[in-house]
Amino acid sequence: MSWGAELWDQWEDISYHTLKGINFLETYGNFVKERCQIELEYAKGLRRLVKSYQPKKKDCEELKFSTVRSFRDTVNETADMAGQHEIISETLTAVVLNEISTLVKELKDDRKKSLTEGSRVQQSLAHSLQLLEKSKKNYEKAFREAEKAHENFTKADADLHLSRAEVEKQRMNASIKSQQCEDSKNEYANQLQKTNRLQGEHYNTIMPGIFQCLQDLDEKRINNFKNLLKKSVEIERSVFPIINKCLDGIVTAADSIDEKQDSQVVIERYKSGFTPPGDIPFDDLSTPRQNGDMTPTVNTPTRQDTVKNTLSIAKAKKRGGLFGIFASNKNNFSFSEKEDFNDLPPNQRKKRIQQRIDDVTTKLHQETAARDGLLKMKEVYEGNPSLGDPMSITGQLTDSCQKIEKLRADLQRYQSLLEDVDTHGTGGATSGGPSTPNSLARHHSSVMSPHHNGGASPRSSVTSHRTSLSDESLSRSSHSPESGIGLSHNSLPGSDTYDQPDGPDDDNAEFYDAEPLPIIGTCRAMYAFEGTSEGSMSMAEGEELSIIELDQGDGWTRVRRVGEFEEGFVPTSYIEINLYNNC
Numbered sequence: 074m075s076w077g078a079e080l081w082d083q084w085e086d087i088s089y090h091t092l093k094g095i096n097f098l099e100t101y102g103n104f105v106k107e108r109c110q111i112e113l114e115y116a117k118g119l120r121r122l123v124k125s126y127q128p129k130k131k132d133c134e135e136l137k138f139s140t141v142r143s144f145r146d147t148v149n150e151t152a153d154m155a156g157q158h159e160i161i162s163e164t165l166t167a168v169v170l171n172e173i174s175t176l177v178k179e180l181k182d183d184r185k186k187s188l189t190e191g192s193r194v195q196q197s198l199a200h201s202l203q204l205l206e207k208s209k210k211n212y213e214k215a216f217r218e219a220e221k222a223h224e225n226f227t228k229a230d231a232d233l234h235l236s237r238a239e240v241e242k243q244r245m246n247a248s249i250k251s252q253q254c255e256d257s258k259n260e261y262a263n264q265l266q267k268t269n270r271l272q273g274e275h276y277n278t279i280m281p282g283i284f285q286c287l288q289d290l291d292e293k294r295i296n297n298f299k300n301l302l303k304k305s306v307e308i309e310r311s312v313f314p315i316i317n318k319c320l321d322g323i324v325t326a327a328d329s330i331d332e333k334q335d336s337q338v339v340i341e342r343y344k345s346g347f348t349p350p351g352d353i354p355f356d357d358l359s360t361p362r363q364n365g366d367m368t369p370t371v372n373t374p375t376r377q378d379t380v381k382n383t384l385s386i387a388k389a390k391k392r393g394g395l396f397g398i399f400a401s402n403k404n405n406f407s408f409s410e411k412e413d414f415n416d417l418p419p420n421q422r423k424k425r426i427q428q429r430i431d432d433v434t435t436k437l438h439q440e441t442a443a444r445d446g447l448l449k450m451k452e453v454y455e456g457n458p459s460l461g462d463p464m465s466i467t468g469q470l471t472d473s474c475q476k477i478e479k480l481r482a483d484l485q486r487y488q489s490l491l492e493d494v495d496t497h498g499t500g501g502a503t504s505g506g507p508s509t510p511n512s513l514a515r516h517h518s519s520v521m522s523p524h525h526n527g528g529a530s531p532r533s534s535v536t537s538h539r540t541s542l543s544d545e546s547l548s549r550s551s552h553s554p555e556s557g558i559g560l561s562h563n564s565l566p567g568s569d570t571y572d573q574p575d576g577p578d579d580d581n582a583e584f585y586d587a588e589p590l591p592i593i594g595t596c597r598a599m600y601a602f603e604g605t606s607e608g609s610m611s612m613a614e615g616e617e618l619s620i621i622e623l624d625q626g627d628g629w630t631r632v633r634r635v636g637e638f639e640e641g642f643v644p645t646s647y648i649e650i651n652l653y654n655n656c
Contacts (some may be wrong), residue, residue: 076288077281084195084280088188091287094294095180101298102173105165105305112162119155123148131607137338139330146326150319157312157319164308169301176297183290191283198275201268208264212257219254222247346419414490423494430487437480444473589638590621594652596632602647610634610641618643620650 080087128136128145135141226247229240414422447470454463596618604611610632612618621640622631629642630650 075285077284080284081276081280084191087284087287091184091291094291095177098173098177098294098298102170105169109162109165112158116155116158119151123152138335140335143326143330147323150322154316154319157315160312161309165305168308169305172301180290180294187283187286194275194279198271201271205264205268208261212261215254215257219250222250344420419494426487426491426494430484430491433480433484433487437477437484440473440476440480444477447473592619592621594620594650596620596648596650598647599649600647602643604641608642610639610643612643
């Protein structure tokens, strides 16, 4: 079917239809453009989601649980899926949108060219028709004049009263008009022949060719639109295998979850190694005592006491050095590090000792490699003195050897401690540390006693630490709320949060309360505080908070946001405290 044959008289409708077709293609281009933008925004949203839930360094310990590892793998697979949606957006933009833009430009140019040619041909035919109409009118006018002149001659020739000259005049006029009529007739015939020839070419050859160009143009648009739809599908379908692999990876991560293994991790993490307490003996008060004294009996602590004492020690370790405020002044403070970890439960002690062994072993390997490098460098210098003086690295070798000897001694000491723990068993007594609930409780009491550290009270110990700071820092802490390191009037005596080991493992040791701490009072923020350190909590000026733990001498008070579960530490000098009567 051809537009030239079927739609020869629908020039205006064909022109409008082709314009609508090009506009439709541009509409599809806008659709693809917005689709690319949506894909890109979706990918960015997935990226933000992945970044929010990406495991932090401090959560590496939690990766021992199969559920946490599975969730981490799921997050990573989600990041890969985000990348595939970015590929869809980029490919659609680079391929489909560019092709649509090029095609629209070509179609507009071809349509404009065909319309211009069609307008020219139509104007030529219209001009020829006008000439034909004009020649026809001239012929009609000449024919009427010739007829009138012939009638006048006939009347004059029949009138006997007219002279022969008058009759001859009418005859000559009729002859002239007849000749003019014949000329107009010939001109009209010639113009009719030209117009018919031009009209025949117009409707049979020229315009069908132009219509065919417009038809080819429209069919090209339709065919390219079909191919663009298929190409868009292929672009999206090409990423399906990778997305399916991501989904398969999530399924694999889910299948890797082992509830029994996670339960065992919980046991290994929190097992104390203590044996459950035995039966509590009956204390018969009616039994007579020697000298009439009623000697108080020592009750074996219950499991609740054991847990409480263990948590107390854990809580003390958690509190000490929480924000790292005094980290830069460790050399100024007299920390007493318990190298044998005898203040920990047996099982936890064994884990900490093993952790120290691993750390020391790693450092020993590094230092040994550094020493070997120095030895090789010394040999090179001795072989070629022009490269350097062998004696220049003697001091470094000496220091390295001393470090290696120290690390070996530390390693041997920790291995001896580990063998001692293994020899006595996790449930038995260990040398140099508490192994039963009673001994742990007694040890904890001695640690928290106000007479340790040579009889200095915890407040005096804290004060001595703070006086080791510069006078300038003391003046700032006493006059500005910007510093949270001030002596608080609410600090509890009998607490010591500074006698904590400052070894590298203290940052990795985390202890958590078994249950939420009770509220012991309220406070109001006198200044706004931005909690940027780990464990701190932000507060607004005038905000009311609940107190769950008083200042332990380090200038920080533990609070909980009212009506929420958010907890953290705030500077004691920033708040106005109101304790309950029973506290």
